[in-house]
Amino acid sequence: MSNTGCFRSFRSPGFRDTLRVMSTRKRYAVVGVGGRSKMYVKALASTHREHGELVALCDPNSVRLEYANEQLSEEFGANPVATYSPRDFETMISRERVDTVIVTSIDRTHHDYIVRAMDAGCDAISEKPMTVDAEKCSAINDAIRRTGKNLTVTFNYRYAPRNSRVKEVLLSGAIGEIKSVHFEWLLDTSHGADYFRRWHRDKRNSGGLMVHKATHHFDLVNWWINSTPKSVFAVGDLVFYGKENAEKRGLTEFYDRSTGNSIARRDPFALHMDSKEKLRRTYLEAEHEDGYRRDQSVFSDGISIEDDMSVLVRYNSGASMTYHLTAYSPWEGFRIAFNGTKGRLEYNVTEVSYISTSDSDIHGEQAIDKKGHPADIPAELVLHRHWQEPEYIPFEQTDESGHGGGDTRLLNDLFIGGERDPLGRAADHVAGTDSILTGIAANIAMAEKRPVDVNELRNRVQG
Ligand SMILES: NC(=O)c1ccc[n+]([C@@H]2O[C@H](COP(=O)([O-])OP(=O)(O)OC[C@H]3O[C@@H](n4cnc5c(N)ncnc54)[C@H](O)[C@@H]3O)[C@@H](O)[C@H]2O)c1
Known part of the structure; x- marks a missing residue:
């Protein structure tokens, strides 16, 4: 293509529109990169690529972060993004110019990221439940009053x-x-x-x-x-x-976790992570860092x-x-x-x-x-x-x-939105x-x- 041709196509209305859309795309970071995060990551990497840009991932577990980035490129066809540990959450927000933080970490941590995101100037989208108790709920409501930022809770x-x-x-x-x-x-x-x-x-x-x-x-x-x-x-x-209930029903064989346990092979309630790649890579191969055991026996104590x-x-x-x-x-x-x-x-x-x-x-x-x-x-x-x-x-x-078709429609509303919804x-x-x-x-x-x-x-x- 000649220079002139190239110049012309740069100035065409279609291209300008695309540039405008791309430059007004919101910048998203996801905190907590376990199972649920994939729905948002995949949407931003594919269906909603034009509506929002995934710029960072945050999680305390570096193995899980690395696997999430690998999935981003190999499964969802996007480029890997910057990864951060929770202690560098505020650095992530400023360095990656994050507009909205998507919180998909374990429930008891939601309030912490919602509050920190808002204090750092971001809106937040939180997975359900918004949080787990009254004190943490107060902290979120205080942050919204103090900062004027928005929180969306994703009730798919x-x-x-x-x-x-x-x-x-x-x-x-x-x-x-x-x-x-x-x-x-x-x-x-x-x-x-x-x-x-x-x-x-x-x-x-x-x-x-x-x-x-x-x-x-x-x-x-x-x-x-x-x-x-x-x-x-x-x-x-x-x-x-729980162990006590199982004992009352006459169960006599107990184990702590499935992996490597022969009793678990006979337990229909057991989860076998070694034979499922995503489970193995997300949890089993990451657990040496944080001790998160995904396959505990449902009939164990605790x-x-x-x-x-x-x-x-x-x-x-x-x-x-x-x-x-x-x-x-x-x-x-x-x-x-x-x-x-x-x-x-x-x-x-x-x-x-x-x-x-x-x-x-x-x-x-x-x-x-x-x-x-x-x-x-x-x-x-x-x-x-x-x-x-x-x-x-x-x-x-x-x-x-995905929850009776709710997930797809929720994602459209989150990343495109704009239409009046009579059902609210x-x-x-x-x-x-x-x-x-x-x-x-x-x-x-x-x-x-x-x-x-x-x-x-x-x-x-x-x-
Ligand atoms: N809307 C729905 O239908 C739906 C479905 C599944 C899960 N969820 C929600 O999504 C969230 C995640 O659930 P999941 O099933 O993906 O769990 P998961 O165990 O697969 O993933 C949790 C992630 O949180 C990370 N994490 C743990 N401590 C953290 C901390 N202090 N800071 C940041 N990250 C931390 C873990 O390393 C892990 O990557 C939960 O709040 C859950 O309620 C919602």
């Missing part, structure tokens, strides 16, 4: 088309004023068990499943019924996992979270909810019913169970081969109006992986706070055997 479930459809039906007033909700969530012995193998099993890390997992469910209810929790009572126990929880919630709208979470179910999914002044909406979903970071999956998750409980039982949304025949409500069916699916620190308050209050209720005033707790954490 809101974006699953069928969950959005529930919101539309409730918004339409089809069942009138919502008076009560009955909600049961089941985690199976593959996905549910996974929380008992690794860091989540210590309540200080995750807030237990009441916070770590149920933040999704409590957020959905807050959003669906357009209200916030007012008071909470809860009971919960470890009834299935578990401080519950696997069976019942919660009773009163909402500020006057509605009430009975909620139950079971983490040792033979199948995975949920059932919810809303009772209103004009009728009742029933919604049943069978979910595809997965183990985070298994091989061959696009979002760092892999569907597990289900035995006896096929994952393709269709979801069902049924509207019962007083005095009328039941109506089966149609909704967009998708076989996309984007969640900020206020929704993030309300979603964890039910779980935090439930943890207090379980420990102190008393109902908890959530409005009082909310005033405390919002300052």
